[in-house]
Amino acid sequence: xxxxxxxxxxxxxxxxxxxxxxxxxxxxxxxxxxxxxxxxxxxxxxxxxxxxxxxxxxxxxxxxxxxxxxxxxxxxxxxxxxxxxxxxxxxxxxxxxxxxxxxxxxxxxx
Amino acid sequence: xxxxxxxxxxxxxxxxxxxxxxxxxxxxxxxxxxxxxxxxxxxxxxxxxxxxxxxxxxxxxxxxxxxxxxxxxxxxxxxxxxxxxxxxxxxxxxxxxxxxxxxxxxxxxxxxx
Numbered sequence: 001x002x003x004x005x006x007x008x009x010x011x012x013x014x015x016x017x018x019x020x021x022x023x024x025x026x027x028x029x030x031x032x033x034x035x036x037x038x039x040x041x042x043x044x045x046x047x048x049x050x051x052x053x054x055x056x057x058x059x060x061x062x063x064x065x066x067x068x069x070x071x072x073x074x075x076x077x078x079x080x081x082x083x084x085x086x087x088x089x090x091x092x093x094x095x096x097x098x099x100x101x102x103x104x105x106x107x108x109x110x
Numbered sequence: 111x112x113x114x115x116x117x118x119x120x121x122x123x124x125x126x127x128x129x130x131x132x133x134x135x136x137x138x139x140x141x142x143x144x145x146x147x148x149x150x151x152x153x154x155x156x157x158x159x160x161x162x163x164x165x166x167x168x169x170x171x172x173x174x175x176x177x178x179x180x181x182x183x184x185x186x187x188x189x190x191x192x193x194x195x196x197x198x199x200x201x202x203x204x205x206x207x208x209x210x211x212x213x214x215x216x217x218x219x220x221x222x223x
Contacts, residue, residue, distance in 0.1 A: 032208070032209055032210055034211075034212070036214075042216070043200065043214040043215060043216045043217055044153065044200070044214045045214070046211065046212065046213060046214075049210070049211065051210075087150075089152050089153075091152075093208075093209040093210075096158060096160075096165060096166055096207065096209070097155050097158060097166055097168075097209070098155065098209060098212070100152035100153060101152065102151070102152060103150070103151070103152055
C-alpha cells in the first residue's frame with residue numbers, strides 16, 4: 001500500500017519568514033495530493049491541493065509543488081503569520097483512500 | 111457551502127453502552143468517510159461509503175458499525191467499546207469517490223470509561 005513520509009516533524013519560524021514542509025510517497029498510482037491544516041481542537045482544513053497532471057499550484061501565500069518522477073511534493077508558506085501556527089498534514093490519494101503523513105507542527109513566533 | 115456537521119460534539123460512554131455518532135452534509139457529495147484520530151496523530155481511515163454503499167472497511171473491529179441511510183447522512187454505531195477506542199472521530203465527504211476536495215466535519219470527541 002501507499003506510504004507517505006513527512007518532514008520535518010516540527011518547524012519553528014520567525015514571523016515573516018518562509019516555511020517549507022516536504023512529503024514523499026511510494027505508490028506511483030497516487031494521483032491527488034492535498035494539504036490539511038489542523039489547529040488545536042479543530043477539524044483538519046483543506047488549504048491547498050494538487051493533482052498529478054500539475055507541477056505547481058499557488059494560492060496567495062501558500063504554494064504546493066509536485067515532482068512525480070521523484071515522488072515528492074512540498075508545501076511552501078511565505079510571509080508567515082502567527083495564525084499559520086498549526087499542525088500540517090500532507091496526504092496522497094490512491095486506490096480509493098488517503099494515506100496521511102505524520103504531520104508537521106509549525107510554530108510562528110512574532 | 112463546504113460544511114460537514116457532526117453530532118454530538120462530545121460523548122462519554124461506558125464499555126457496555128450503545129451509542130451512535132451522526133454526520134450530515136448537504137453539498138451533494140457522493141462519498142463519505144469515517145476517520146479516527148488520536149492526539150498528535152494523523153486521521154486513520156475506518157470506512158468509505160461511495161454512492162451510499164460501503165466500499166472500504168479498513169479491518170475495523172465489529173464493535174464499530176457504519177450506516178449510510180441516504181446520500182446526506184452517515185452514522186457510526188458504537189457498542190461494547192474499549193478505553194483505547196477513545197479518540198476524535200471525524201466524518202468527511204467528497205464530491206466523488208475519487209477523493210478530490212475531501213472536507214472534514216468538526217468531529218466527535220469520544221471518551222470510553
